[in-house]
């Protein structure tokens with residue numbers, strides 16, 4: 001997008017135009033949605049040599065290329081695969097770089113299905129799985145083994161939002177020859193570019209902010225030069241390719257990602273500050289808050305925050321968490337985040353094996369949508385009042 005001597009365009013300019021040159025397709029602003037399995041060849045020799053850009057639907061189309069090219073531009077990556085869900089974007093790179101007898105280090109605050117994949121399938125395939133404290137930083141050195149092949153990070157952590165010192169972890173892991181992966185779904189490439197900080201593979205549940213409308217499942221995995229060939233080869237081997245209409249929807253979502261994130265961040269920060277002063281809230285877990293323990297790292301490495309955070313209620317248990325959720329009228333009760341609408345869920349930390357979970361009460365994860373802040377606050381106030389009215393709830 002930039003010519004010689006020109007300055008790099010701003011993030012919203014890149015989001016608006018990355019991945020598709022209208023002149024490449026009759027001037028249409030958006031790329032074509034190519035529904036394809038078979039691709040025809042002009043003659044037998046071309047077919048035998050597979051000597052043309054597209055050869056079969058599973059190997060990519062102009063639609064998947066448009067999204068992959070856009071993500072490459074945003075992530076600064078050598079290549080990106082587009083896969084049918086965020087979970088596939090986690091499992092495929094792990095399968096690509098781990099073999100029987102290898103050791104993998106995974107952050108304890110990882111998205112739960114990542115842990116399930118590691119504890120079941122990776123373990124069955126003979127991979128030794130170990131979890132580490134999200135605050136480990138350069139201390140990861142003590143956990144690295146001769147056969148540690150992958151260090152899997154996610155920052156901030158799922159549900160508890162601990163910031164990891166990614167540059168410190170990546171520098172130790174890379175020095176010891178491990179591949180460093182990061183689930184970057186929360187920050188999006190707008191707020192953090194993992195490959196610039198020593199990470200080899202950046203993962204997105206594009207289902208979340210990239211798609212942004214709660215109507216598509218999609219994942220992207222972007223690799224640097226040293227890891228791209230192996231990642232791409234695994235993608236081709238597994239045949240895990242997404243449907244073109246969904247790919248198109250994610251590309252469409254990307255165009256407005258910057259403006260949506262600006263709104264999510266502004267509202268989430270205002271609401272997080274307000275929540276800190278509300279009766280019944282013991283803690284707000286959001287690295288964008290000045291007094292969050294991860295704020296310094298967030299400020300050093302990230303250029304912004306998205307709209308997903310958690311609150312710890314001040315005492316009580318499941319009964320209070322359910323009273324909070326059941327009183328909400330605007331927030332939907334749903335497991336995802338990153339869409340335009342506000343969502344809430346009572347989160348469980350029972351799967352954690354390394355980190356302490358000494359929160360004052362139940363944790364509720366909130367996705368702050370783009371609705372009006374006054375309405376969101378009123379709904380949360382309703383929830384908090386109901387949680388308090390539910391009593392001490394310790395039995396639950």
Ligand SMILES: Cc1ncc(COP(=O)(O)O)c(C=O)c1O
Pocket residue numbers: 085086087088090111154158183185186204205206207217218219335336337
């Ligand atoms: C951090 C993180 N990574 C990956 C995923 C998986 O995304 P998907 O729902 O598209 O499988 C999620 C979904 O909640 C997530 O929160």
